[in-house]
Amino acid sequence: MRAPRIVALPGVYRPRSDTALLREALAGLSQRGPRRWLDVCTGTGALALAAHGLGAPDVTAVDIAPRAVRNTRLNALLNRARLRVLRGDLFAPVTGERFDAIVANPPYVPTPHGSRRTRGSEAWDAGPDGRLVLDRFCTEAADRLNPSGVVLLVQSSLADPARSAAMLAAGGLRVREAGRHDGPLGPIAAAREDFLRRTDRLPEEGAARESLVVLWAERPGPDRP
Numbered sequence: 001m002r003a004p005r006i007v008a009l010p011g012v013y014r015p016r017s018d019t020a021l022l023r024e025a026l027a028g029l030s031q032r033g034p035r036r037w038l039d040v041c042t043g044t045g046a047l048a049l050a051a052h053g054l055g056a057p058d059v060t061a062v063d064i065a066p067r068a069v070r071n072t073r074l075n076a077l078l079n080r081a082r083l084r085v086l087r088g089d090l091f092a093p094v095t096g097e098r099f100d101a102i103v104a105n106p107p108y109v110p111t112p113h114g115s116r117r118t119r120g121s122e123a124w125d126a127g128p129d130g131r132l133v134l135d136r137f138c139t140e141a142a143d144r145l146n147p148s149g150v151v152l153l154v155q156s157s158l159a160d161p162a163r164s165a166a167m168l169a170a171g172g173l174r175v176r177e178a179g180r181h182d183g184p185l186g187p188i189a190a191a192r193e194d195f196l197r198r199t200d201r202l203p204e205e206g207a208a209r210e211s212l213v214v215l216w217a218e219r220p221g222p223d224r225p
């Protein structure tokens, strides 16, 4: 499979290491042949297009930012890919629908109260604990899955992945870690190092590091009890 060509318009999240880590896990998931895919928080559409490139026959991409929706439509055109691209808040544009695979790289960087919003900051700003979008996603995702369907979620260790795992499990999903990358803080978190230390998201002293974690959360079904 050729990698899709991805253009990032100004103010839209340029695919980074979290995107790449989730894309690796997505390749494993595609071998199970899920038909209906949903990429929530799609940005440039990089993950939706990766799924399409891996043979997914029915892919929907959702983002709350109009420029991300335009960007994903542009990338779909550039790659001659048929995607359904919708604007809205998390699952709102697909109310009543269910999917075999849901992938998400939502905003997860802890953000001090009163931080000034900048162009594109909806891609990473996620409230003081980093969970403004994550909590809602983890509460709602299970009900959007078909039996045997899988959620793939990437987030930082700065925003409590154990809480995401517990919330997904509370929705009846079987959860495991499907990828991890340890490294220095990303650029946005690095600019907030003092805040992260003050609020115990980083140790008081020592190197400032984070892990990116991919969670695989699966709904039991007839073929996978």
Ligand SMILES: C[S@@+](CC[C@H](N)C(=O)[O-])C[C@H]1O[C@@H](n2cnc3c(N)ncnc32)[C@H](O)[C@@H]1O
Binding pocket: 013, 014, 015, 016, 018, 019, 040, 041, 042, 043, 044, 045, 046, 047, 062, 063, 064, 065, 068, 088, 089, 090, 104, 105, 106, 107, 122, 123, 124, 133
């Ligand atoms: C970290 S970026 C990920 C982009 C892309 N999926 C990737 O991995 O490169 C997060 C995206 O989530 C979108 N977003 C933020 N809050 C959202 C919400 N409540 N519902 C849908 N999309 C949201 C942002 O506009 C941004 O495009």
